[in-house]
Amino acid sequence: MTRSGFWIISVVLLIACGLGLAGWKVAVYGYPLTPGVTDETWTVQARVRLQPGNGPVRATLILPSATPGLGRLQEDFVSRGFGLDVQESDYLRRAIWTVRRASGIQTLYYRAQFFSDPNQTAFAPTPAYPEVPALDEPFATALQSITDEVRSRSADIASFAAAMLARINSPSPSAEIRLFLNAPEFGGDVITIARTLLAGARIPTERINGFLLSDSDRHATPISWLAVHNEQEWLFFDPETGRQHMPANLLVWWRGPGSPLEIDGAELVDIEWSIRRNEVASLLLAGERANRDGFAFSMVSLLSLPVHTQSAYAVLLLVPVGAFVMVLMRNIVGVRAFGTFMPVLIALAFRETGLVGGLLLFGLVVATGLMFRFCLERMHLILVPRLTAVVTIVVILMVALTMLSAALDWEVGLSVGLFPMVILAMVIERMSIVWEERGPQDALVEALGSATIATLAYVVMGLEQVRYLAVVFPELLLVVLGLTILLGRYSGYRLTELFRFRDLAREPQPS
Amino acid sequence: MIRRYLSLRRAGVLGVNARNGRYIAVHNERRFYPIVDDKIRCKTALREHGIPVPALLDVVRTQYEAARLARRIEPLEEFALKPANGSRGDGIIVVGSRRNGLWVSPSGSSYYSLEDLQFHVSGILNGMYSLGGQPDTAFFEGLVHTDPRLRALAPEGVPDIRIIVYKGVPVMAMMRLPTRRSGGRANLHHGAIGAGIDLATGRTLRAVMDDRLVDTHPDTGERVDGFEIPSWRDLLTLASSCYAAVSLGYFGADIVLDRRHGPLVLELNVRPGLSIQIANQCGLERRLNAVDAAHAEPRRLSAEDRVSLALELAASAWSNARRTAPAQHEPDPVEEENAGDGSPLGSDFVTKFARTAS
Numbered sequence: 115m116t117r118s119g120f121w122i123i124s125v126v127l128l129i130a131c132g133l134g135l136a137g138w139k140v141a142v143y144g145y146p147l148t149p150g151v152t153d154e155t156w157t158v159q160a161r162v163r164l165q166p167g168n169g170p171v172r173a174t175l176i177l178p179s180a181t182p183g184l185g186r187l188q189e190d191f192v193s194r195g196f197g198l199d200v201q202e203s204d205y206l207r208r209a210i211w212t213v214r215r216a217s218g219i220q221t222l223y224y225r226a227q228f229f230s231d232p233n234q235t236a237f238a239p240t241p242a243y244p245e246v247p248a249l250d251e252p253f254a255t256a257l258q259s260i261t262d263e264v265r266s267r268s269a270d271i272a273s274f275a276a277a278m279l280a281r282i283n284s285p286s287p288s289a290e291i292r293l294f295l296n297a298p299e300f301g302g303d304v305i306t307i308a309r310t311l312l313a314g315a316r317i318p319t320e321r322i323n324g325f326l327l328s329d330s331d332r333h334a335t336p337i338s339w340l341a342v343h344n345e346q347e348w349l350f351f352d353p354e355t356g357r358q359h360m361p362a363n364l365l366v367w368w369r370g371p372g373s374p375l376e377i378d379g380a381e382l383v384d385i386e387w388s389i390r391r392n393e394v395a396s397l398l399l400a401g402e403r404a405n406r407d408g409f410a411f412s413m414v415s416l417l418s419l420p421v422h423t424q425s426a427y428a429v430l431l432l433v434p435v436g437a438f439v440m441v442l443m444r445n446i447v448g449v450r451a452f453g454t455f456m457p458v459l460i461a462l463a464f465r466e467t468g469l470v471g472g473l474l475l476f477g478l479v480v481a482t483g484l485m486f487r488f489c490l491e492r493m494h495l496i497l498v499p500r501l502t503a504v505v506t507i508v509v510i511l512m513v514a515l516t517m518l519s520a521a522l523d524w525e526v527g528l529s530v531g532l533f534p535m536v537i538l539a540m541v542i543e544r545m546s547i548v549w550e551e552r553g554p555q556d557a558l559v560e561a562l563g564s565a566t567i568a569t570l571a572y573v574v575m576g577l578e579q580v581r582y583l584a585v586v587f588p589e590l591l592l593v594v595l596g597l598t599i600l601l602g603r604y605s606g607y608r609l610t611e612l613f614r615f616r617d618l619a620r621e622p623q624p625s
Numbered sequence: 626m627i628r629r630y631l632s633l634r635r636a637g638v639l640g641v642n643a644r645n646g647r648y649i650a651v652h653n654e655r656r657f658y659p660i661v662d663d664k665i666r667c668k669t670a671l672r673e674h675g676i677p678v679p680a681l682l683d684v685v686r687t688q689y690e691a692a693r694l695a696r697r698i699e700p701l702e703e704f705a706l707k708p709a710n711g712s713r714g715d716g717i718i719v720v721g722s723r724r725n726g727l728w729v730s731p732s733g734s735s736y737y738s739l740e741d742l743q744f745h746v747s748g749i750l751n752g753m754y755s756l757g758g759q760p761d762t763a764f765f766e767g768l769v770h771t772d773p774r775l776r777a778l779a780p781e782g783v784p785d786i787r788i789i790v791y792k793g794v795p796v797m798a799m800m801r802l803p804t805r806r807s808g809g810r811a812n813l814h815h816g817a818i819g820a821g822i823d824l825a826t827g828r829t830l831r832a833v834m835d836d837r838l839v840d841t842h843p844d845t846g847e848r849v850d851g852f853e854i855p856s857w858r859d860l861l862t863l864a865s866s867c868y869a870a871v872s873l874g875y876f877g878a879d880i881v882l883d884r885r886h887g888p889l890v891l892e893l894n895v896r897p898g899l900s901i902q903i904a905n906q907c908g909l910e911r912r913l914n915a916v917d918a919a920h921a922e923p924r925r926l927s928a929e930d931r932v933s934l935a936l937e938l939a940a941s942a943w944s945n946a947r948r949t950a951p952a953q954h955e956p957d958p959v960e961e962e963n964a965g966d967g968s969p970l971g972s973d974f975v976t977k978f979a980r981t982a983s
Contacts, residue, residue: 445642497751547715547753552814605643612629615640617838617903619632 121603125596132592139587143404146396149582153399155187156327157390158334158365159225162375163383166216171196175224176374177207180238181366182348184327185231187402192223205238219383227392228327228365229399238369241318241343247310253297256290257314264315271317271344272358278311279304279340279356304353305340306371318343320369322350327363327389334387339364397586424585429462431584434594436461436571441601443570448608449563452544456537457567463533464572471525472572473565475533479511480561483542484549491546505539637911638902644875645896648913652792652874653895660871661893665709665764667871668892674870676863677889679705679881680767691746691763695739703731703768706742708749710761714812716754718745719783721768731768732781732809769889772882778802778820778829778852780845782809786860786880787819789897789909792923793868794931795861796912796943798822799901800829800854801879805844811879813900818842820849821905825939827857833904855882861935863888866928874924912943 139145144153162173177200178186191198196211211222249257264281268274281291282304294300294307309319320341325334340351350360368374375385419427436458443449443457451457464472486507490500512535519525541564549557574580583590612619633640639648660666668678682704685691698704706718721731728737737745748754749763769783778784782803789797799819803809806816813819818839821830829852832839841848854860864878867890877897880888902909915938916923923931 448641497748497753556814603646605640605646607630607633607638607640608642609626611638611640612626612633614836614900615633615638615903616629617836618636618638618906618908619629 121599125600128592128596128599132589132594132596135589135592136587139400139404143400143407144396145400145404145586147583149397149578151396152393153229153396155227155229155392155394155399156363156365157225157227157392158325158327159223159388159390161386161388162222162224163385164220164222164377165381165383166213166218166220167379167381168215169379170212170214171216171220171380172378173211173222173380174376175209175211175222176368177209177224178226178228178324178365178367179205179207180234181228181324181364182235182237182360183230183232184228184363184365185234185403185406187227187229187399187406189224189226192225194220196220196222216380220380229394229403230363231403237348237366238320238341241320243316244313244318246316247313249310252293256293257311260288260290260311261314271342272349274315275308275312275317275319275340275342275349275351276356276358279308279351279353282307282311283354283356305338308340308351308353312342320348321371322366322369323374324365324367325387325389326361327365328391329389330391331389334389336367336387339366428581428585429465431588431591432575432581433458433462434591434598435580435584436575438594438598439571439574440567441598443567445601445604446608448610449567450560451564451567452541452560453537453564456541457564458571459534459537460564460568461571461575464568465576467533469569469572473569475515476538476565476568478515479508479533479538480541480545482511483508483538484546487542487546491550501539501543504542505536508535508539508542633908637908637914639899639909639913641899643910644899648791648875649896653876654872657872658895661873661876661895663709663762664707664711664892665762670870671867671890671893674866676866676870677886679769679883679886679889679891682765682767684765685746685750685763688747688750691743691750694743694746698728698739698742698765701765704765705768706745706749706763706765708754708761709764710755710759711749712754713814714810716745716749717810718742719768719809730809769881769891770884772855772884774855775882777847778842778849780842781805782807782817783811783881785811785891786822786854786882787894787897787901788861788864788878788880789901790864790868790876790878791913791916792874793865793926793928794916794920794923794938795824795864795935796916797901797905797907797909798824798861798864799833799904800852802832802842802849804842813898818849819900819904820852821901821907822854823939824861824943825936827854827860828852829854830905833900836900836903838903838906856888858932858936860888861932862928863890865931865935867893868924868931869928907943912938915943 136145140147158178160175162175164171164173173196177189179202191200191209193211195216196213199210199212201208201210209224213220247257248254260278260281264274264277268277281287282295284291287295294311295302300306300310305321309321312319320343322339322341323336324339325336338353340353341348342351343349349358350364351358352361375382437455440451440455440457444451460472460476463476466472467475483504487504490503495503512533541561545557545561548560607615660670665681665684668681671678682701683697685694685697690697701720702723703721704719706720708716711717718737719730720728720737721733722729724736726739728742729735730737746763749761752759752761755761771779771783775784778800779802784800784802787799787801788795799821801811801813801817801819803811803817808815811817813833816835818832818834820832822828823830829850832842832849834843840850860880863880867876867878871893873893873895877894879891879894881891883889899909916934919938920926920934923934926934
């Protein structure tokens with residue numbers, strides 16, 4: 115009982131671990147399940163041109179920090195001759211370029227790559243309640259009456275803010291609103307007015323500035339958006355329409371009314387923003403995300419290995435898959451074959467030669483080798499020298515085939531050298547013994563069985579999807595292992611036994 | 626296909642996976658395998674337990690000895706030359722007489738020179754016939770002279786009786802008859818046929834050839850069923866007592882009937898073939914289950930008691946219900962008796978099933 119419990123638990127654990135790990139990679143890091151899936155990313159660049167004065171130059175640029183709905187991958191700074199310092203604190207990052215002396219127009223670049231990331235929500239710290247702004251008359255009274263009026267017609271902070279924006283944006287604003295709109299100190303800016311009015315109700319607000327990431331745009335202009343905190347989370351309002359929503363892919367670059375750029379000791383020539391949209395393989399993106407988060411398994415990922423090692427492992431990882439196919443064929447279907455792993459090795463060789471060419475070469479070498487083997491039989495050699503002789507013959511055959519196909523320009527023939535020759539020799543040896551002991555029929559049945567299993571294993575190992583899963587989700591090997599244990603405990607009939615015992619399955623005739 | 630699967634399951638047919646996984650792996654401890662796989666050790670172990678075996682004439686372990694074979698086999702007129710770890714009867718040379726310095730097979734069809742025999746011994750030592758090509762040992766065994774009473778069934782070669790022994794209880798038997806195709810060998814793989822044996826009576830049933838049922842010997846055309854095997858109960862006891870020598874819960878005993886020495890255990894087999902089920906027209910698993918249900922630990926019983934148990938089961942639970950006329954098992958006193966022991970999967974269950982099946 116405990117023994118049967120042990121294997122069941124092992125199978126369940128192995129399969130759960132494998133699927134769990136793979137599922138985790140898919141769900142959290144977005145590893146795609148099929149090859150060739152791409153994702154959008156955007157490269158956003160700020161180019162600042164400066165005309166330095168005589169003294170030291172210092173330029174401070176606010177960098178995007180946390181952005182809801184977008185994740186940042188990598189960022190680059192290009193600034194020849196400038197010293198660079200990146201200051202980071204919660205929700206605020208700044209790049210500070212400094213140079214003691216510079217002449218001529220200087221160009222500073224900052225470039226960062228962004229991707230859609232629904233997990234990203236943090237944006238700014240929870241703010242304190244603002245003081246009611248100290249305004250001169252008649253603004254103070256107007257503020258009071260507007261907030262009283264809006265408050266009476268709203269239920270919560272969200273509806274309050276929406277109602278306020280609607281009043282500001284109204285085509286026929288009330289006299290109080292018009293007072294604010296026309297006041298020079300607010301410059302007619304909706305967000306500034308809205309923030310002032312909302313502060314009158316002690317509602318924390320924030321102006322956010324950034325870019326809508328959609329298509330490429332070489333001359334992007336920053337847009338502003340109003341964020342209102344409702345004591346639990348930030349709500350986003352379109353200042354133009356007053357509608358509460360967060361546009362997809364709004365990159366929040368900096369907060370507050372000012373410019374993100376401060377310059378000392380130089381004149382700003384211009385600042386140019388550009389957005390480039392890229393298609394990136396989801397796999398790369400997932401890998402970078404995993405790396406960024408320090409996900410332990412991404413470090414042991416096969417994708418981080420050198421390319422030639424990768425391709426070696428890509429083959430290696432397929433061997434268990436091929437072996438699993440063989441287990442299915444032998445223990446569930448009941449196909450007879452030579453050797454335990456011979457069919458898998460032949461299937462690996464097929465990967466180089468192609469299926470038809472491989473089968474042809476395999477048949478050719480084995481058939482010819484078998485003929486020579488029968489000659490050897492007459493010489494009464496003992497085992498080890500005889501096997502060596504067979505290996506030698508196989509190699510000679512392979513060389514002959516290669517030279518022949520080179521002369522005939524037959525591409526497939528050239529790949530015969532990739533066949534595992536010792537395996538071929540063992541096949542020939544084993545086949546000849548079976549041939550002599552049990553007759554040609556058994557030998558041919560086993561040879562055909564081997565070729566069938568090899569073909570099937572080759573086809574399965576060659577499936578794009580299988581190869582992709584093996585490399586990207588090597589943890590699925592645990593699932594293969596679990597299933598193999600499961601099959602190892604299979605004690606039902608093999609398919610061929612249904613045929614073999616057909617005389618026992620016949621329902622007895624009524625007598 | 627699923628119907629076929631289920632009907633095989635209902636008939637209690639044992640498949641390769643079930644045999645290996647549920648019986649051999651569970652009931653046969655691996656440390657006892659070498660005793661059975663090595664025919665010389667097996668012979669010794671059996672002899673120590675007082676079980677009659679064919680004589681061990683000589684053993685060749687090294688190439689040095691093989692090169693000096695002439696002196697050793699000079700006195701031998703007849704023998705069987707075998708690999709100690711051979712399987713499926715491969716690599717066996719049988720010599721029945723000598724003529725003109727050559728060794729001649731009993732049928733007279735093959736001749737072997739000294740050189741041939743030396744080469745063969747050398748091949749055996751090199752592992753040509755052992756599993757996995759392991760170096761092996763060759764041995765000469767006394768030739769079995771088949772009891773002439775069996776000649777009616779098997780005109781040539783050495784027929785043997787394969788008895789499957791489960792937990793010491795003989796559960797199924799078959800007489801393996803060599804054919805011309807099998808070259809005198811009694812292995813079904815080589816083309817021999819196997820006649821099922823009614824365990825209760827020792828009478829042969831129909832036979833299996835290439836996994837199909839046949840009624841006649843392919844060489845002679847004689848019917849193979851209805852033949853009564855002499856001293857059947859002794860054979861069962863012999864097979865059952867082999868259990869003490871090898872401690873395997875599941876094995877096949879190959880017994881030959883010698884003209885002079887009577888029944889001899891030729892060899893034991895850890896993975897006896899499954900075609901025996903076809904010959905007996907009965908699933909093995911059904912019988913194994915019946916043994917499990919009938920007695921908790923039959924291994925503790927004496928060989929005689931185990932045979933009694935087998936005969937009892939054969940008369941009731943296993944009764945080859947499929948072949949016997951329904952009238953025979955309507956009023957069955959043994960069935961009544963067994964129904965009383967309250968075993969959940971007892972013989973009454975199987976008999977009931979057998980009745981519904983027929």
